Amino acid sequence: MLSRQQLFWHRDPYDLPGSDGLFLRAVRDNCAYHMAHCPAYRSLAQALSFSPDQLSTMDDLARVPLLPTLFYKRHALFSMPPRRMAMRVTSSGTSGKFSQIGFDWGCIFAEIPMVLRLGWIHRLISPVPAHCVVLGYRPNRHNRTGVTRTMFGLTFFSPPLSRTYALHYQDGEYVPDLDRVVRALDRLGRSRFPTRIVGFPSYLWFGLKRMEELGLSVRLPRGSRIHLVGGWKQHYAQQVDKPVLYDLVWRVLGIPEEHIHESFGAVEHPIFFNTCPRHHFHIPIYSRVLIRDVNTLEPLPMGEVGLVNLISPLIQATPTTSVMTDDLGYLTPGEACGCGIRSPYLTILGRVGLSDIQTCAAGAAERLGKGDAF
Numbered sequence: 001m002l003s004r005q006q007l008f009w010h011r012d013p014y015d016l017p018g019s020d021g022l023f024l025r026a027v028r029d030n031c032a033y034h035m036a037h038c039p040a041y042r043s044l045a046q047a048l049s050f051s052p053d054q055l056s057t058m059d060d061l062a063r064v065p066l067l068p069t070l071f072y073k074r075h076a077l078f079s080m081p082p083r084r085m086a087m088r089v090t091s092s093g094t095s096g097k098f099s100q101i102g103f104d105w106g107c108i109f110a111e112i113p114m115v116l117r118l119g120w121i122h123r124l125i126s127p128v129p130a131h132c133v134v135l136g137y138r139p140n141r142h143n144r145t146g147v148t149r150t151m152f153g154l155t156f157f158s159p160p161l162s163r164t165y166a167l168h169y170q171d172g173e174y175v176p177d178l179d180r181v182v183r184a185l186d187r188l189g190r191s192r193f194p195t196r197i198v199g200f201p202s203y204l205w206f207g208l209k210r211m212e213e214l215g216l217s218v219r220l221p222r223g224s225r226i227h228l229v230g231g232w233k234q235h236y237a238q239q240v241d242k243p244v245l246y247d248l249v250w251r252v253l254g255i256p257e258e259h260i261h262e263s264f265g266a267v268e269h270p271i272f273f274n275t276c277p278r279h280h281f282h283i284p285i286y287s288r289v290l291i292r293d294v295n296t297l298e299p300l301p302m303g304e305v306g307l308v309n310l311i312s313p314l315i316q317a318t319p320t321t322s323v324m325t326d327d328l329g330y331l332t333p334g335e336a337c338g339c340g341i342r343s344p345y346l347t348i349l350g351r352v353g354l355s356d357i358q359t360c361a362a363g364a365a366e367r368l369g370k371g372d373a374f
Helices: 002-008 016-037 039-047 058-063 069-074 105-121 146-157 178-188 201-213 233-238 242-253 354-368
Strands: 087-090 100-103 130-137 160-170 173-176 195-199 225-228 260-266 269-274 288-292 306-311 322-332 345-351
Touching: 002 016, 002 105, 016 039, 016 058, 058 288, 069 322, 087 146, 105 269, 130 146, 130 178, 130 201, 146 160, 146 195, 160 178, 160 201, 178 201, 195 201, 201 225, 201 233, 201 242, 288 322
Parallel strands: 130 160, 130 195, 195 225, 225 260
Antiparallel strands: 087 100, 160 173, 260 269, 288 306, 306 322, 322 345
């Protein structure tokens, strides 16, 4: 799909107006491919009287067949056989069910320039070697979750000297070992190389609180950074405001707020959303975000709160062109941020009630019918 590659190789990753034409063309091609190769997706498109030819303006993106993330957790849907896929990954499955998403080789090669451009713009890439502390899962052949692959990949933003993991696979399950992380951070405070901490914000909070209880504090070497991924998940009840977390990071590790980064994404929408210096998720050109009314699913204007709908032509192996998350959020004009990035930014407020998503997922399943996956 040449249109997809042209979009993902576009020079400015935040030039939304300059990339609108490329984005529309790539979405048209992506929808046409899925309709031709996934009978179930074609059934949904026909039930909605949708044709890729209807996508002539950016407002028409609201017409693209919409599938909730909960649907992918209950149905495996593919547009190519497994032998043609580069890999299949899953969501974290914290709700007891997980999505299965196929990644084609074209998707992998499109992601590379995206990650490199955004990593460079946000000053995540450095030639200086660093020790890595991963507050997440140690890779294991039984683990195919997207977040594990993401965290492992982020350790290569600088040459990794070592990796210390917070979660280890033992007897068929992952077991946290925060004491190992605490010992590693205490040791790395005496290293002449910086430390890169990557992982779940919940485990960062728990680990730093543990250090504070033990009376431990370090000053990690200059150039040390933190990259938070994956949200609070099942620990949402213990979630703290960002300023509280950032203050604890400074007190215990000596890392300033400007060196704390955060990523937002989903296995169904693996676009690299990274916070700007003011901690806002500006929309990159590889994605478009619609905010939809919780009751009617109609698109809402800028500033109004609703369900977050993520659109991207990245994946060809699974029809994830337009995905509705169970997140509530709103959009703000980029100029209001003040960081210099002009694309709108997305604010996530929390998750909507499960019953609303279940109703939408059930409706999608009914319209999809009982067609084969491919």
